Amino acid sequence: xxxxxxxxxxxxxxxxxxxxxxIEARLEDIEKLSKxxxxxxxxxxxxxxxxxxxxxxxxxxVEDLMEIFALRSKVYEEIGFLVEFPEGINGLDYDxxxxxSAIVYSRRxxxxxxxxxxxxxxxxxxxxxxxxxxxxxxxxxxLAESSRVIIKDSDGLKPEFKLLTKDSYRILNAYNLSAVSAxxxxxxxxxxxxxxxxxxxxxxxxxxxxxxxxxxxxxxxxISPFFRRVFLRNLKVG
Numbered sequence: 001x002x003x004x005x006x007x008x009x010x011x012x013x014x015x016x017x018x019x020x021x022x023i024e025a026r027l028e029d030i031e032k033l034s035k036x037x038x039x040x041x042x043x044x045x046x047x048x049x050x051x052x053x054x055x056x057x058x059x060x061x062v063e064d065l066m067e068i069f070a071l072r073s074k075v076y077e078e079i080g081f082l083v084e085f086p087e088g089i090n091g092l093d094y095d096x097x098x099x100x101s102a103i104v105y106s107r108r109x110x111x112x113x114x115x116x117x118x119x120x121x122x123x124x125x126x127x128x129x130x131x132x133x134x135x136x137x138x139x140x141x142x143l144a145e146s147s148r149v150i151i152k153d154s155d156g157l158k159p160e161f162k163l164l165t166k167d168s169y170r171i172l173n174a175y176n177l178s179a180v181s182a183x184x185x186x187x188x189x190x191x192x193x194x195x196x197x198x199x200x201x202x203x204x205x206x207x208x209x210x211x212x213x214x215x216x217x218x219x220x221x222x223i224s225p226f227f228r229r230v231f232l233r234n235l236k237v238g
Contacts, residue, residue, distance in 0.1 A: 195224025
């Protein structure tokens, strides 16, 4: 009965927020969205319970997730990425990987930045659809995929970038995870300063996005003095 009440509450909140955002959706899409949000909230709350993640901003409410999905949609439409990462409902960008992802965000006046760390599972990772990372699994690496890195009105390096990077590191460090990602050439130089980053393979086209990406691997056990100084100052980490 308790779980039923929780699911009913989430569905009610989803419907309320869809009306607030003036978004129309089919019943089956609303049900799927509610399920994804329910599982995402449970996953992120569990990270707080079993990890040393004090101070990390993880999405654990329906309103947070709906705002994050709306921000993803807005930014991805602007940069032309919706062709590869389609919306689940018009105006909201989400998928089933959100159900087992650490979804972090930064907030000033509303949510201004977000990213997710998808924990590896029997479904594998989204990047496996484009280039297999089984060879990394065979090295006994625990993997997460860094994706949906979104910063609102992102001209230059804003404070959100530092906050999202710090929180992502703390999650990866707490759970002994190495992060894989599809990274553009212009970001590789910046990320190299973090330490522990290796460029693994070139991805000529990322699905329907006709642009060159690179498969990168970030081992957080090998972070640089620069990363410690800039991102982890006054922060106790293992």
